[in-house]
Amino acid sequence: MASPFSFGSKKPSARKVVIKPFKEAPKLPDSFESETWAKLKAAIVAVQMRQGVQYSEEELYNAVQSMCLHKFSANLYDNLRCACEEHIRSTIYSLVGASVDSEAFLELLASVWDRHCEQMHTVKLIFAYLDRTYVFATPSLRSIWNMGLDLFCKYFMECSEVRTKAVDGFLLTVQKERDGEKVQRSLLHKLVGMLLSLQVYKEIFEPTFLSKTREYYAKESLRLLYSLPLSEYLKHVDRRISEENDRVLHYIDSGTRRPLIGALEQLFLRDHVAPILERGFDAMLEENQVPDLARLYRLMTLVGAQEALRNNFKIYIRKTGLALVMDEEKDPVMLTELLKMKAKLDNIWENAFAKNEQFGYSLRDAFENFVNQRQNKPAELIAKYLDSKLRSGAKGESEDELEELIDKVMVLFRFVRSKDIFEAFYTKDLAKRLLFGRSASADAEKSIISKLKAECGTQLSFKLEGMFKDIELSRDIVAAFRQSRECRDPRMGDVELNVYVLTTGYWPNYPVCEVKLPKELSEHQEVFKSFYLSRYQGRRLLWQPNLAQCIVRGNFPLAGRRELSVSLFQALVLLLFNDADELSFAEIKEATGIEDSELQRTLQSLALGLVRVLKRRRPAAPAGQPCTSSASSSSLCSSGAAGTGASPAKPGAKGSAVGGGASGGGGGAEISPQDVFVYASDFTSQKARIKINQIQMKETTREQQDCTEKVFVDRQYQIDAAVVRLMKARKTLTHSALLQEVFAILKFPVTAVDLKKRIENLLERDFLRRDDENPAVYHYVA
Numbered sequence: 047m048a049s050p051f052s053f054g055s056k057k058p059s060a061r062k063v064v065i066k067p068f069k070e071a072p073k074l075p076d077s078f079e080s081e082t083w084a085k086l087k088a089a090i091v092a093v094q095m096r097q098g099v100q101y102s103e104e105e106l107y108n109a110v111q112s113m114c115l116h117k118f119s120a121n122l123y124d125n126l127r128c129a130c131e132e133h134i135r136s137t138i139y140s141l142v143g144a145s146v147d148s149e150a151f152l153e154l155l156a157s158v159w160d161r162h163c164e165q166m167h168t169v170k171l172i173f174a175y176l177d178r179t180y181v182f183a184t185p186s187l188r189s190i191w192n193m194g195l196d197l198f199c200k201y202f203m204e205c206s207e208v209r210t211k212a213v214d215g216f217l218l219t220v221q222k223e224r225d226g227e228k229v230q231r232s233l234l235h236k237l238v239g240m241l242l243s244l245q246v247y248k249e250i251f252e253p254t255f256l257s258k259t260r261e262y263y264a265k266e267s268l269r270l271l272y273s274l275p276l277s278e279y280l281k282h283v284d285r286r287i288s289e290e291n292d293r294v295l296h297y298i299d300s301g302t303r304r305p306l307i308g309a310l311e312q313l314f315l316r317d318h319v320a321p322i323l324e325r326g327f328d329a330m331l332e333e334n335q336v337p338d339l340a341r342l343y344r345l346m347t348l349v350g351a352q353e354a355l356r357n358n359f360k361i362y363i364r365k366t367g368l369a370l371v372m373d374e375e376k377d378p379v380m381l382t383e384l385l386k387m388k389a390k391l392d393n394i395w396e397n398a399f400a401k402n403e404q405f406g407y408s409l410r411d412a413f414e415n416f417v418n419q420r421q422n423k424p425a426e427l428i429a430k431y432l433d434s435k436l437r438s439g440a441k442g443e444s445e446d447e448l449e450e451l452i453d454k455v456m457v458l459f460r461f462v463r464s465k466d467i468f469e470a471f472y473t474k475d476l477a478k479r480l481l482f483g484r485s486a487s488a489d490a491e492k493s494i495i496s497k498l499k500a501e502c503g504t505q506l507s508f509k510l511e512g513m514f515k516d517i518e519l520s521r522d523i524v525a526a527f528r529q530s531r532e533c534r535d536p537r538m539g540d541v542e543l544n545v546y547v548l549t550t551g552y553w554p555n556y557p558v559c560e561v562k563l564p565k566e567l568s569e570h571q572e573v574f575k576s577f578y579l580s581r582y583q584g585r586r587l588l589w590q591p592n593l594a595q596c597i598v599r600g601n602f603p604l605a606g607r608r609e610l611s612v613s614l615f616q617a618l619v620l621l622l623f624n625d626a627d628e629l630s631f632a633e634i635k636e637a638t639g640i641e642d643s644e645l646q647r648t649l650q651s652l653a654l655g656l657v658r659v660l661k662r663r664r665p666a667a668p669a670g671q672p673c674t675s676s677a678s679s680s681s682l683c684s685s686g687a688a689g690t691g692a693s694p695a696k697p698g699a700k701g702s703a704v705g706g707g708a709s710g711g712g713g714g715a716e717i718s719p720q721d722v723f724v725y726a727s728d729f730t731s732q733k734a735r736i737k738i739n740q741i742q743m744k745e746t747t748r749e750q751q752d753c754t755e756k757v758f759v760d761r762q763y764q765i766d767a768a769v770v771r772l773m774k775a776r777k778t779l780t781h782s783a784l785l786q787e788v789f790a791i792l793k794f795p796v797t798a799v800d801l802k803k804r805i806e807n808l809l810e811r812d813f814l815r816r817d818d819e820n821p822a823v824y825h826y827v828a
């Protein structure tokens with residue numbers, strides 16, 4: 047049976063919607079553009095007049111969009127520009143004759159600018175669709191915001207009165223602030239922002255601002271440069287630069303910083319470099335005004351005047367140092383003052399001149415220059431200064447302080463060219479310290495030797511190290527001698543002999559003198575000589591009695607038993623009074639064999655010094671109590687190869703002269719060959735051991751001259767050797783070339799005159815000969 051329903055494969059068809067165009071295209075009302083613009087203009091006017099707008103922002107935005115969509119964009123932009131232009135023009139021209147007071151005018155102008163920015167921002171929001179579409183797609187058009195700026199700039203520049211009053215008022219306000227008055231920096235900041243936005247800052251403001259700045263500070267710099275002390279002037283310059291930087295930070299455009307600060311640097315500093323340095327730089331250095339010098343250095347660096355500052359620094363050092371070095375009256379304090387000066391200048395270099403390398407070079411060069419203007423004396427005084435600090439009797443410093451002081455002295459030593467003079471005097475003084483045990487610190491002594499070795503090489507340090515080795519070796523020799531059978535012989539008595547055996551060549555040269563020793567001492571001397579030569583064959587001992595010291599025990603009626611620390615010469619004189627009540631000068635000379643000059647100095651120390659154990663009388667004095675026998679003795683000898691002489695150094699005495707005694711008669715402080723000497727029975731002293739001033743310890747002017755002359759003789763040998771070596775290598779040289787090369791070789795200062803004398807001497811000795819045709823040419827003679 048067939049079903050009443052039938053199912054097919056086709057789906058039911060969907061109903062189609064057909065959109066048909068209008069029979070007639072819709073038309074805008076003819077009044078659309080005018081009505082819409084009227085609405086927009088009413089809104090613009092309300093904004094400009096700061097009144098309420100009767101339309102919502104959305105409605106105004108849609109109106110702008112509708113006009114743009116209906117192709118009214120160009121007319122809309124033109125209408126907007128006209129509306130803005132009319133308002134901006136009337137606003138700016140309303141400022142003409144507005145206010146006489148500059149500050150009030152600036153405030154009014156700033157308020158006009160603020161309102162303009164606020165209004166244009168609102169207009170920009172209303173016409174945002176126009177700005178994003180039509181204006182953006184048309185390169186020849188300015189954005190609505192920039193269009194407003196262009197119009198404001200146009201009429202601001204066109205209205206000369208407003209423009210001039212704005213710039214002049216701004217400059218007047220800045221001048222008031224420079225004069226110390228308080229101003230509204232926020233107002234100035236706003237006006238600078240306006241000029242920058244209008245892009246007229248560089249055109250109408252900056253040139254006038256910089257010109258007025260130069261005019262203002264030119265007058266001020268000339269007025270203050272000669273009325274203020276230099277330190278105060280520099281502080282003022284520093285303050286002015288800081289103030290102008292602060293103005294740039296708060297309201298002046300940052301692009302003006304460089305020409306502004308450059309103008310100050312030019313007017314305050316660069317134009318017055320010479321007067322600034324002439325007026326007070328030396329005084330600042332003299333008074334050690336480190337903060338002011340640091341300020342001067344920084345300011346001079348700003349204007350590229352470091353070279354002028356460095357030259358004046360160098361000139362000051364030379365002038366001050368030369369005045370100190372060349373003044374012979376200041377010789378006793380020269381080294382102390384030089385060290386103070388160097389320390390002060392180093393502090394200035396480090397803390398004021400920022401350790402500038404060029405200034406450091408100038409400092410060292412200036413020191414080397416003035417120190418060597420007086421060729422030999424500074425080197426001698428450096429040696430004596432070190433001796434005064436290294437002697438055990440010197441007051442003073444701890445080990446660390448002494449080491450620091452040595453380092454400072456070595457800095458001065460580097461500047462000295464006459465290092466051979468230093469070597470001669472230092473060696474002589476070191477010999478005294480070593481022979482008499484007067485060195486304050488063995489570590490300090492060795493430290494100096496190591497520093498000298500680093501500075502001068504082994505030539506100098508070799509001798510000094512040899513002196514230390516001799517002292518150590520002498521202790522071992524004496525210790526072995528005291529353990530020997532000969533020394534322990536009871537017949538030797540109770541005299542204790544201590545000997546320093548010194549190697550020739552290490553120690554300074556001393557004149558050899560012969561004296562008549564007591565039997566006890568001469569026997570000990572011969573025993574030691576036999577002992578030493580038995581151990582060291584092929585050597586010779588040359589005794590130096592003028593350098594020996596002794597300890598003599600004496601009995602005094604008032605002082606009792608006392609020990610006297612004396613030189614050997616003093617001991618020989620005192621021992622004579624064991625066998626005589628009084629002795630004349632001639633008798634003492636005959637008995638001791640001491641030469642006149644040494645005997646006069648010896649008797650002067652015993653009879654006329656601070657400790658007077660003898661009396662001098664004219665005529666002869668009554669007999670007194672004689673001294674007792676010798677208790678102990680110390681002598682010196684030197685060791686060298688057979689057939690050669692030896693050269694020990696003078697020893698120094700430890701302690702200070704004390705005690706008292708009556709003076710024997712008048713006649714002055716000089717000893718006469720007619721004087722007679724007697725024992726001082728009224729001598730008194732509270733000390734058990736008394737040191738009598740050893741006259742030979744005092745360095746005389748003659749000894750200084752002898753030491754210097756010896757160096758000069760050695761220099762002549764070195765000059766001769768240098769000239770001969772050069773001529774032997776070159777065979778022929780002109781006079782000028784020879785001098786130039788010899789100057790480069792020698793390590794000590796020498797003049798052309800000295801070199802010429804040595805060349806003449808070599809010519810006379812046939813080491814050289816002159817050229818037959820040209821006398822300024824020398825030939826080596828083989």
